[in-house]
Every structure is written in C-alpha cells, then in structure tokens.
Amino acid sequence: MARVVYNSRGESMIAGLLLLDKPQDASSFDMVREVKGILKVKKVGHFGTLDPMATGLLLIALDQATKFFDLFQERSKTYRATVELGVCTDTYDMTGTVLRRKSVSVSEGELKEALNRFLGDILQVPPMFSAKKHQGQPLYKLAREGKSIEREPVKVRIESLNLTEFSSSSFSFDVTTSSGTYIRSLANDIGELLGTGAALSALRRIRIGDFHVEHAITLEDLRQSAEEENYLRYILPIESIFPEFPKIILTPRGAVLAGNGAKVPLEEVAKVEGVRADYFKLFDDEGRFLCLAKPDIPQRVFRPVVMLQH
Template sequence: MARRRKGRPITGWMVIDKPAGITSSAVVNKVRWALEAQKAGHAGTLDPDATGLLVVALGEATKALSALTDALKTYEFTVNWGAATSTDDASGEVLEQCEARPSEADVRAMLPDFTGDIMQVPPQVSAVKVDGQRAYDLAREGEVMELAARPLFVETLELVSASRDQVTLRMTCGKGGYVRSIARDMGAALGCLGHVQHLRRVETGHWTEADAVPFSRIEELERTPALDALVRPLVDGLAILPECRCSTAGGHALRHGNPGEMLECQAGTGELAFASVDGAPVAIGEAVAGQFHPKRVFVFADT
C-alpha cells in the first residue's frame, strides 16, 4: 500500500521576495511548513546573498516547474571594479586587485559582447556537478576546478548607472545564467577585474516585484487562512505557456494519460503548452494533428 504524503494537498504558486542571508531551499521549506503543504519546489535558485523573486510551486504546480525554470529572468546587479574574488562576489576572498578603472563609454561598448548567445564558465562556487560532487563543496575543500563553459542566452544587458568604482547593470537571460560570471568576465575583458556587490532578481517569467510576497509575511501569517489566501492558482503560473482548450471528452482522455480532442489551441505543432477544460488546467504537453498529447497530468482529489 502506498504511503500517504503528510500535509495538505495545496496546489498553486507563491512568489516570494527572498531576503539576503537565506538559501532558496530554506525559503521553500519555510513556505511548505507554514502552509502545511504536502509538496513544494522552486523555479530557479538564488544565491544566499542575493535577493528578489523566488517562485515557489506547491502540490501539482511542481509538475510545471521545468517550464518556469526555463522562463526568462531579469536581474539588477552592482559590479565592483578593481578586485577578483574566489566566489566572484563580495563574500569571497580577494584573489587579485587592480588600479585600472573603465570609463562609462568602455562599459557601454563592452555590453554587446555579453548579449545574445554566449558561452559562460560557472563560478567555482556554484551548483555545477564535477565527478558527481557539487562545485561549491569542492571549492570549500580548497580545490580549484576547470569548469567547462556553458551556453547562455542573454536577451538584454543594459547599463543602469556608473561611477568610477562600480556599475549597476540590468540583465534578462535564459536558464542557467550566472550573474557572477558576467561580472568576472566583464572585469577581465575591461582589464580592471570585477565581482558582484549586490544582486537582485526583479522578474521571473511574467511575474515582477509587484507580485512578490515579502518573506517576513510568511513568518507573520504561518498556519493561518490569511497565508492560504496568498497562494496563487495553478493557472497563473501557466500563463507563460500557450493554452489549448479541450472538450469535456478530451479532458477525460487527458486525465487518463491519453491524447484528447482540442476545441481551440494557441500553440504551434510540437510547442509546449497546457490543456484546459472550462478554464481549469488539466495537463502540460503538446498539440499534434488536432489532439493534445499530455506529458504531465494534473491530478486532484475530485478528478
């Protein structure tokens, strides 16, 4: 007999404004505990020192996490010139210093080199796996690794402000971007060295700072109906995907893992989308030849 999962079967999303000094996993665990939820996960890690939007999925919403993780995210970050650190941010040990400083014109001229499809080497202190171990664990043991460069799509990289010793940038990028690597590599290219001083995620997918709940509110409202009221419905997080509206019979087929008849579809052939019946999400999958083929099916107690 299958073991029953502890907690309440809550499904939906919470967009948390993560403070500095706490890990993304700790935020997820706190939200899950505060809601007494059976299951929770997040759509993209933020470093402990970073702040900003952390999307927490609850219950059946965790089945859509890959779509949210792949969504574009926007960061605002401050880069200090003149020093390279072991972590590529201000928390690390200073490895090298430099007196040279770039002009604002030099910085602006460099931005196109870090825009579009680029290759990026992750920081030594990152979650990348090396021979089955996390790079940050090996780095703590004093090991210096040769990490392979990885592709990254940077949609935009803009200069927000500049002074002699630092700049503030705004970047929108795809999955797997390391802001610390941008600071490190830009500092090296400009001949002045650089590392991240402050980092904040201001957008993730279609959600912005205006949608975020301060983490302190989770602690204030834990285990109360007022906290339940802050959970966004499942369909809110699926708004980044095209919708395919299915018939009642089609929805029945989908719930059993079979292709279902569509009435209307916004997705192109083979494009990731979500299926709905009378406005309620049923599955994630793709449209092929007039039918919706499910990859993940949302299961609720009353279906």
C-alpha cells in the same frame, strides 16, 4: 487564486505557484523550508536558484505544481547588479576570499564600451563556486576542498545590458539574460576585459519570463497572511506556470479521458484559446486544469504528459 484540492485521505493540498521576494543571506532551500512550515504544505520546491547573497524573485512550487519542474520552459531573466572594481575573489562576488586588489582608473565611456562587448551570444565559464556538477559532484564542494576543475564554457545570451550607476570604484547595471547565465561570472569577465578585476557586490532578480518581483510577497507578509488565513490570494493557479501554452476546453467525455491519462481525440475539443505549440493545457468545462498534453498530429489526439489530481 489557487484552489485547495483534497487527497484520498480527505487532507487539503494547496497547489499552485507562489512568487516570493527572497531576502539576502538566505538560500533558496531556506525559503522552501520556510514556506513549507508557514503554509503546512508537504511538497514544496523552487524554479531557479538564487545565491544566498542575492535578493528578489524566487518562484515557489506548491504540491502538484512540483510535477512540472522538468517541463518548465527556459525563460529569460532580468537582474539588477552592482559590481565593485579593482577586486578579485574566489567566488566572483564579495562574499568570497579576496585574491587581489588594485587601484583603478576607468571612465564611464570605457565601461560602456566594455559592457557592449557582452551583448548577444557569448561563451561563459561557470564559476567554481556553483551548483554545476562534475562527475556527479557539485563544483562548490570541490572548491571548498581547494580543488579547481577545468570547466567547459557554456553558450548564454545577454539580451540587454544597461548601465544605471557609475563611480570610480563601482557600477550598477540591469541585465536581461538567457536561463543559465551566471551574473557573478559576467562581473568577473567584465573586470578581466577592463584589466581592473571586478566582483559582484549586490544582486537582485526582478523578472523571470512574465513573472515580476513587483508581484512577489515577502516571507514576513506571507507569514502574517497565513496567520490571518488569507494567504490563498497570493498563490497563482498551476496553469499560470505556462502562460505561453494554449488552453483547450474539453467536452465532458474528453475531460474524463484526460483525467484518466488516456489520449483525447480532437473531436473532444470544445474550444481552443491560443495558437499551436509543443504543449497544450487541457481543462474541463468547469475551468479545472486537468493536465498538460502533447499533440499527436498524425493520430489526431492529445496525449497527457503530466496529470493533476482532483
């Protein structure tokens, strides 16, 4: 559970991570605005965008958790997708303008063979209707003006791709990918390989790293829990953002140094939980998360990178 901390004016600040189950036809920014209003938190953001048509897991950062956007590690993601065959759209999904349709005749065996071609490292061209930027401007804004820009293919990784449903006109699959993969582009590329054309008709994100949608709360339930004043049980502590980083308990003197942003000598480490990594989570002896720090092995110190207010 997250802690409520207080700023210099004595105002409460809810800091932590909220796992939200985003509904369809709402943007990620819509969810940020809604959560901000429900929880009365001034600073809210999200890790990883979901298209409006998509549902599922959206990681919401509350207050001081937003300090860690730049250090959020690349995590694999799992999606459940449904694709319609025999149709091509300008957005690569069924929310866009249909460019062409055709009758299709694809067997389940042919489809499975095509899906296997996308396993591993592949080059993927981002869709024009995306937040990728060209000369500082999002591609989707250029696309809405009727412009098409040459996009460089990006290397992504498809870790697994499993067919779950199949019919003559559509199919569904579960896919685990590296960060930065566009499932819309994957659907379009599968259609091109089959020679049928294809467009994404449904998408649900079910996992980001160690976080699963089964543990997420809907906006309606969050609103109700806020009215009942028991919403804190749904907010994870900030340190849960980085389960892969080791935990260090500091001596009282080390905690003071870390809290002030000063380098912490190795002699001030009371306990270490985990193995060596690029970053470490530093705590005081009461279990308060003080900062994320980077080890300086030659100098035998930890250098705070992002500090928290207590």
